Structure formats: C-alpha cells, structure tokens
Amino acid sequence: MTCSCGLNHHEKPEDSRNGLSRREMVMGLATGSLVLVSGCATNAETGRSQLMLVDDAQLVQLSASAWIDVKQKTPVVKDQKMINRVTKVGQKIAAVSNIQNAQWEYQVFDDKTINAFVLPGGKVGVYKGLLDLVENDDQLACVLGHETGHVSGRHAAERMSQTVAAQIGMGVAQIGLGQTKLSTGAQQDIAQALGLGVQYGVLMPFSRSQESEADIIGLRYMKNAGYDPRQSIRLWQRMAEANKNKPPEFLSTHPSEETRIARLTEELRKMGYTV
Template sequence: MKTLLKSSVAACLLFTLIWSCQKVPLTGRNQFVGLVSNDQMIQMSFAEYKGFMDTSKVVPANNNDAAMIARVGGRIKTAVENYLIQNNYSEVINGYQWEFKLVQSKEVNAWCMPGGKVCFYTGILPICKDEAGVAVVMGHEIAHAIASHGRERMSQAMAAQGITAIGAAGAGIYTGNQQVMDLVGQVLGVGATVGYVLPNSRKQESEADKLGLIFMAMAGYDPSNAVAFWQRMAEAGKNSQKPPKLLSTHPADEDRIADLKKQLPQAQKYYTSYASKR
C-alpha cells in the first residue's frame, strides 16, 4: 500500500500537467485521479449501469418504497448540488445524470456510480428501517461519487497494473481493452461480470462517512440516525450465515461507529443551519 501511495504521489506530480490532481470537496484531501478523466469515468459507468439495469428487476416508480428512494435521493441531490455550486465545486458533477432506482434483490446492497446513478436493493430496506435510514445510506453512497472515489480507485488500480491510459473511449460505449473493462466492473461495485469488487480504502470509507453525514444533514435528515443504522448493519452481519454484501466493502466495526460519533457534531451544525432555512 505504501508503495502504491508513493507511486500515486509520483504519478500525481507527473500528470499534473495533463489532468491535475484534485481536492475532495469539504475535506480538502488531495487525490490522484489522473489516469482517467471525469468524462471517461462517467461514460464507462453509464454503460455498466445500463447493463445492470437491463438484467435486473426494477421496482416500479409508483411503489411506496421506490418512491421513498427517489424522494430521499432527490432531496440529497438538491442539497449537495446547491452546496457544490455555492462553493465553486460544480465541476465535480459535470455530466451527471441522476437516477434513483430500487431493484428487487435479496442482497443487502446499495451504490452510487460516478455520474449519479444510484441503486438500492430491496434487501437493504429492513436494515435502513425508515426514511432516515435510507438517507444514511444515500448520503454515504452519493459521497463516494462526489468525492470521485471510483475515479481515484480506477487510477490507482491502473497505475498498479502499469496501464497509463484507458485507450479508445469513443462516443457512447467504451471499446478499449478487456483489462480496463474488468477494472471498471471491479471499481464500480456491480461486479456482475467479474464477481469481485475492489473495496474502498479505509480512508475513502471514512471520508464517505464524514461527507455522507453532512449531505444528509443538509437535506434535512438528522445525521445521528447513522450510528443506529451502522449498529443494525453490524448486527445483521453477526446474525446471518451469509453476511450482507455491503459489509464486504463497508466493515461496520467498532472503529467505524466510534469515528461516526466523532464526526457527528460537525454534521449537526449543518443540520441546524439548514433547518433554519427550510
């Protein structure tokens, strides 16, 4: 990992002239995203999303749960976009085409792909329990996208495999090499074609927790719900033979819950200040 980090820093310097490194909104962390552009990442993500949706059972929009996912997603999207625009970070959402879908699946999972494609699986709803629980997951997953974590992991994985550019990315569908396509599947978390998902780093998880709390707070959901949600998720992990899919990429251990508690006071400030404007 250390070597990877060092090479990321070196690559960062090297690629600054081509695609500069960027800063994550709110946390200000410098990240190396230089081997794949935002446009390329979004293009590949939309193709992957379409492939997934074409083979999944999408719950109709007039279903109560599907409507709730769309409502929570819409509220968080609006709050996040307003924040980014007001703070000169709007380039982060260039090319976004938001969608909030619920698919019928026993798997306990949810994700937001680069470009704003959000999917919840019905299997996660009992652990979310209510709308505030959905907002915890929604805020967290949208935070991964806003913080360009997919692009960052893609760039790191490419650097580790010695791939310096993704190659042919024409209009519409990516037609480059299979190695890159496999990485896309692994990074985006659908994993349908490769059966394996590259987990987020601990740093990315912690950052998504922090931003996620703030995003849900900005949208008018009390961020303290996050602690109870991750406790329920940890319980679900202990009580089932097949651990929830989300846990394989999101360990819900004591460290995570302790971290969340530490980050709550800052998020509560957003909750209070945004509440006064509603």
C-alpha cells in the same frame, strides 16, 4: 471500478443471484477504453489532493452503459411507492451536495441483498433487502448520503487511478526481478508476495479510507437536507446485527461496523450532537 463504491460492508460478489454481481459491473467498466491523464487535483468537497490518472467524464460514459446493463439483468421492484420513497430522499440529498452536471437516477432492485451502490454521473441502485432493513427515512438518507459522498469525493476515478498506479509499479518490479539471478520459481514467489502486499497494504486500506470519507460526507448531507445524522449510528448497529459472518477488517475493502460507528460517533460530537 466504480461500482465498488457502494455501501456493501462485506462484499461477496459470488452471492449475487439475480443478474449482475458487483464484480461483473466493475469488470464491465474496466473493459471500456480509458485514456490516462496525468496529475493531481484538490477535491473541493474534502480539501485533499487526489491522484487522478483517469478522467471522470470517461467513467460517466462507461457507467451509462453499465447502468443500462444492470437494469436489464437484475429484476427491479414493481412497487412505485418504494421507488418514489428512494427517489424523494435521494433528491433531497443531491440538492445539498452541489454536484454539478450529475443526472441523478434511482432504482430499487428486487433482491434481498442488504446493499446499495452508485455509479459516476449519479446512477444509484438500492436493493430491497436494504429497504427492509432501514427503520425510517433518516436511515435511508444515511445510505444515500454515503453514496452521494462517493460521487462528490470523486472516489471512482481516484480508486481506478490508484489501481492503475499499483499495476504500473508491479510491472516495474517484475521487470526488475527478471534481471536478477534468482531462479524463476523464486522470482514468481516474490512477485506473488508483492501482489499481496499491494492488495492488502495499499488498495484495501485505500478503499476503506474512501468508505470512511463517504460516511462523513454523508453525515453533512443528511444534516443539510433536514435528516437526523444520529440515525447513522442506529443504521450501522442494524448492519452489524444482520451481518454476523464477516471477514477481518484488514481482509475487507470496507471498514468494520464497529470502526464506522466509532468514527461516526466522533464526527457527530464534532458537529455538536450528543451521542
């Protein structure tokens, strides 16, 4: 499930033209064999408790093969200066993140999609469309800080754990429905409604909260790496300009640009910046 931890603010997997879509990468990870663990853990970066049913180490192993696959199926840019630029900014961000045992690698994909993604273990993909959008290295640092924040926030394992827990809950509910005197059609209607409730009421808001958390973590990384965090506002203004046709926020896995800008502005003021 890890690839959904990207910057993609309004995800359209079916629009991928060159190689693997984000959904295909997600499914590639999901088909791996996962051994569930039990318990909660306090994240050192965020200080909050997280449900952890999936071990990070397992996701790192699965991500390694997914990373190879996407590089084989998606064209990469030939311009070494472009790759070096992303790598240089990414390494400066990674250096202040204090993430242990990550094998950072950066690749630029030759695709006009305005997006980036990260896999557990430090594999970061940036699409050329996003590089064409950013105006300076500070805005690029915002993108890479966000992606690095997903790793330190342990968002991949947390989201997979949340999904597993939701599926278990749905299974229990369906068993309960099967024991009622309702008709089969009524049971199916209720089960479908429960599924929509889980999707829009639990999993999507949960995903949006992770995206917001990665934004805030990324601000700190930008500042500590010597970049201007205020450029995050300009980045999301440009994102909004580039993405006019967007779904309502409650139907999206990512916050709207307006929501992100408001939260980033509030955080910047807490950090002492005039916005």
